[in-house]
Amino acid sequence: MNRTIAGDWHDGVIPENVVMHPGCYVETSYSFHLCRSRRAQGVVLGEGCSAYLGCMFDIGERGSFKAGRCTLLNGLWLICDSNVSIGDYGLVSWNVVIMDNYRAPRDAAARRAMLHRFAASREPASLAPVDAKPVSIGNNVWIGFDCCILPGTVIEDGAVIGARSVVSGHVPAYAVYAGNPARFVRRLVNEELRAD
């Protein structure tokens, strides 16, 4: 498979372990320049999935990210060292951060040691993964711009996350959550659930 993109502003290639199903669209290989996954499927983009200019897949060696059918990733900033998945028909707006870990230890002395290692190598891998907690996002989920989805978060099918929300924990199916910290706003009613 051709691993370069026609007209790409960035002179790079899409890594071999990025699985792209038919009809999926990636705007620039730059989105993968921090993708260091050694998993057989470091990234899976489903049929008709799209990843636009604003996407950045910062994936560590043990990380894996999956996005389902027709899921639109406008500007996803992903920090992934375990598993992060988003289902089918997802809508992810611009500047949305989804992270399964903080890439920094809570202990200040440990952070200093990490920053010494980083200054010596400038390798992104030296910003150590710590306690990664997988993030799971269901089908048909809509995430507004500038949101942060924190480690360990589970968002069930059909939920809507308002712009600039910071989500941590569990969002039930067909719920609307918003705010920082995000709180339950309302449940989508039956007529709104009909996909026809």
Next chain:
Amino acid sequence: MSEAATNQPVWDGGSLPAGVIVGQGVVIRGTAALQRFRSQHADGLTVGESSTLDGVQFSVGPQGRIRIGRFCCLTNAILMCDEQINIGDYVLIGWNVVIADTDFHPLAPAQRVADAVACSPIGNDRSRPNVECRPVSIGSDVFIGPNATILKGVRIGDGAWIEPGSVVTRDVAVGAHVGGNPAKVIALQDGESVR
């Protein structure tokens, strides 16, 4: 990416403008980094030894002055400074963080009209009304998560942890863990729960 250390230039955008002082082993990446650096101070931007500024954008006015300590790592942050922003050592700042020491425009409606006119293409170099600035100070060993915003006058104590997406409008105590909009204390230094 990895061979940046020794023979590479400090900044991949060219030679550093006057008023930028960097310590040994500093790396500044991104051609837009200093496009809006207009400080007239001889030390308009000081960056300590071994710090990394990757994709950071500085918008610094003529009177602005930014100091960043040693072994800091800032990624794609935006620093807007008309007076003073101080950042200590070993500070980690994530994607899309905004730090500003000013609100850019006056609060009073009549003054805002005058400011809008002065800023407009038909302003004919009219002088702008005074806009309040208050220095921002960030201690050492501070972590600031992605998408956070630090507003004017805020002082963040050493070792504080600012959650992603926080909007910090008030001072943060040494070692405190804060999050939310507006940012509130989640835990204090010893891990003691607040509520």
